[in-house]
Amino acid sequence: MKTIKQYELGLADYIRILKRRVWSIIFVTIAVFLIVFIYSRSIPPIYKTSANIEVTKAIATEGMEKWLYYKGHPIETAMRQIRSPACIEAALRKMGMLTDSSPQSEIQAKVGQMTGIISVSELPNTNMITVSASGPDPNILENYVNSLCEVYQKLEREWDRKEDDEVIDFLEKRIELYRKRLEDAEAAMIEFKRTNVVRGFGSDVGAQLKMRQDLMIEASRISDEIDEMKQKSETAWMRDIPQITSILQQKRDLESKKSVILERYTPNHPSLVAINENLEWLDSQIEELKKNYEKDRMERLEKAIHSREGNLADIRRRIAELDAALSTMSSDQVIYSNLDMELSLSKNLYSMFWERLEQQKIIRQSKSGGVNLTGAAAAPVKIYPNERAHQTVGLALGMMIGLAFAFLLETMDTSIRTIEEIEEFIGLPVLGVAPIVVLEPPEKIDTERGPGFLEYESPGTVLYYHPRAPSSEAYRSLASTLEFTFFNEGNRVLLFASATPQEGKTTSSANIGIALALAGKRTIILDCNLRHPGISKIFSLMGHSGASEVLNGYIPWRIGVYPTLVENLDVMPTGALPGQPVELLKMGLGNLLRELSSIYSAILIDCPPILPVADASIISSMAG
Numbered sequence: 001m002k003t004i005k006q007y008e009l010g011l012a013d014y015i016r017i018l019k020r021r022v023w024s025i026i027f028v029t030i031a032v033f034l035i036v037f038i039y040s041r042s043i044p045p046i047y048k049t050s051a052n053i054e055v056t057k058a059i060a061t062e063g064m065e066k067w068l069y070y071k072g073h074p075i076e077t078a079m080r081q082i083r084s085p086a087c088i089e090a091a092l093r094k095m096g097m098l099t100d101s102s103p104q105s106e107i108q109a110k111v112g113q114m115t116g117i118i119s120v121s122e123l124p125n126t127n128m129i130t131v132s133a134s135g136p137d138p139n140i141l142e143n144y145v146n147s148l149c150e151v152y153q154k155l156e157r158e159w160d161r162k163e164d165d166e167v168i169d170f171l172e173k174r175i176e177l178y179r180k181r182l183e184d185a186e187a188a189m190i191e192f193k194r195t196n197v198v199r200g201f202g203s204d205v206g207a208q209l210k211m212r213q214d215l216m217i218e219a220s221r222i223s224d225e226i227d228e229m230k231q232k233s234e235t236a237w238m239r240d241i242p243q244i245t246s247i248l249q250q251k252r253d254l255e256s257k258k259s260v261i262l263e264r265y266t267p268n269h270p271s272l273v274a275i276n277e278n279l280e281w282l283d284s285q286i287e288e289l290k291k292n293y294e295k296d297r298m299e300r301l302e303k304a305i306h307s308r309e310g311n312l313a314d315i316r317r318r319i320a321e322l323d324a325a326l327s328t329m330s331s332d333q334v335i336y337s338n339l340d341m342e343l344s345l346s347k348n349l350y351s352m353f354w355e356r357l358e359q360q361k362i363i364r365q366s367k368s369g370g371v372n373l374t375g376a377a378a379a380p381v382k383i384y385p386n387e388r389a390h391q392t393v394g395l396a397l398g399m400m401i402g403l404a405f406a407f408l409l410e411t412m413d414t415s416i417r418t419i420e421e422i423e424e425f426i427g428l429p430v431l432g433v434a435p436i437v438v439l440e441p442p443e444k445i446d447t448e449r450g451p452g453f454l455e456y457e458s459p460g461t462v463l464y465y466h467p468r469a470p471s472s473e474a475y476r477s478l479a480s481t482l483e484f485t486f487f488n489e490g491n492r493v494l495l496f497a498s499a500t501p502q503e504g505k506t507t508s509s510a511n512i513g514i515a516l517a518l519a520g521k522r523t524i525i526l527d528c529n530l531r532h533p534g535i536s537k538i539f540s541l542m543g544h545s546g547a548s549e550v551l552n553g554y555i556p557w558r559i560g561v562y563p564t565l566v567e568n569l570d571v572m573p574t575g576a577l578p579g580q581p582v583e584l585l586k587m588g589l590g591n592l593l594r595e596l597s598s599i600y601s602a603i604l605i606d607c608p609p610i611l612p613v614a615d616a617s618i619i620s621s622m623a624g
Contacts, residue, residue, distance in 0.1 A: 016418070024402065024405060025405070025406050033391070033395050033398045036393065036397070037391055046136060046384040046385075047138040048141070049379070049381070053128065055129060056127065078129060078156075079120045079121075079129055081156075082120050085111050087151055090155070094147045104253065119132045138379070171360060179350055181350075182347060185343040192335060219312055219315045257275060258272060432474065432481055434504050435471040454538065454565055459507045460511060461538060463518075471511075475508070479515035483516065487601060492596075494603070496607060498610065499611050503609075509604050509605075510538050510606075512604065516569075522568050522601045524571065524600045525571045525604045525606065527571070530578055531615070532608070545560055545575045547572050547592075548578050549576065551585065551592065557592055581613075582615060582618055585618045586618060586622075589618075589622040
């Protein structure tokens, strides 16, 4: 079987395919767009709102206190605490979504659910964080974010207040200690001066005493720092461990339930036993978390203590060296120098802690809580689905799928539509194109009707009745091409056939016959469509004897040929329709064509369609 040659598509081919498949492309594009449009409308919308929090918390304490209250990076700590179960649960209680009567299972479920819709992120290059919430219900998002920020602000203030109170309490205790120490030192100095004569020291001894006094002050300060570092804060660990707040809240809830149950039942009631077991388990969790926290804290403290102990040992060594150098002093001088050193040391320490107490009070008064809500959450906005983006994508996707579908159809389509495809398939050039004939009132009318009369209303006579029509020009051009490329080469017989009926072979054979005759070529048209005559109708020869009688030998061929109104054009109609057309054609068509070839320059044969019947194949074999 002959196959179509492969060749590269050009721009004109692509344009031709797009024009031919334009409705397929439009249909697929609209279908995909509608599918995406309906899908985007069916997706549950997601809304989002956010608030900004400025974290101004810093380490305000110095010296030994910062080792007790240092909590790492304040931004990261704030982000962890906002997403902690304690904060979220408090926010839900503030919103009324949880009450005191809510069961623990409901609390855990709602806290877990609301934790999933919250996100906390740090704004780059700032000390601010963004608290965002997204979900399908816009009615609760705004209230939820604002409540969460307000709850965190409140908790942060409470934690700061506890921290400041502990620092101030520590400083006040130290001030009271050194105030008593200063009073004792002043009383001892007054008593010594009253009972003894104070003698002066040499300049070298005085300088050494002054140095010893400064070293003793520094040694006392470092010793105090070391002692305080070794003490443990009572509440700092409660803030630095995010899980503690949630566990403590659970403990409070269980204690509340326990007190309610104890009013009705004995301590051995199963509910109380279960509550006590849960409380014991929570206590063990707290101890474990506290133990891990203290381990990390003590590692940092041990490093600081080790450094200060090294400094203290060095100072004590220098004091011992000074004591050895001052051993030549009298006992009164030694006592006086010690009393004077104690008095100066007590004054300095008292003043130092007093100043630090005042500084801490000022810091506490100036604090705004360490957290400021700089931008409250606004009305939630829809972030998904983005219908405009979906529709744009749907339109673009539809066009791409439509184009792909169009080229797929073109690839699967094996029909031949263009001149190029015909030439590629048969390997022969196309001589011309038979146009579509549009019937109009004839330019001339023949009043004489009879055999050979050309029907007005037949497209086969357009060249005769409408010689200036575009279709007539096309047939004249095709006839001229055939004359130069076919008949002038010694050929006489031209067969007109088609694959299926109603493809224009009869119209073409009639008009080309008229054109050849008008050009001076003696022409005959044989109507060999012995099943559905067409030429016979066009030339008003239905019912007249013709090819059937000639092939059967009933009449000579000259009797079966009729002249027409067109000069040089004769027609042989079908005659009576036979029962076995194929057998009839085999009987004498070859001899008939040979006789006609000796007289006519052009013999045109109108055949039946090729696919339904075998007549055309028989005729083509007879025509040579």
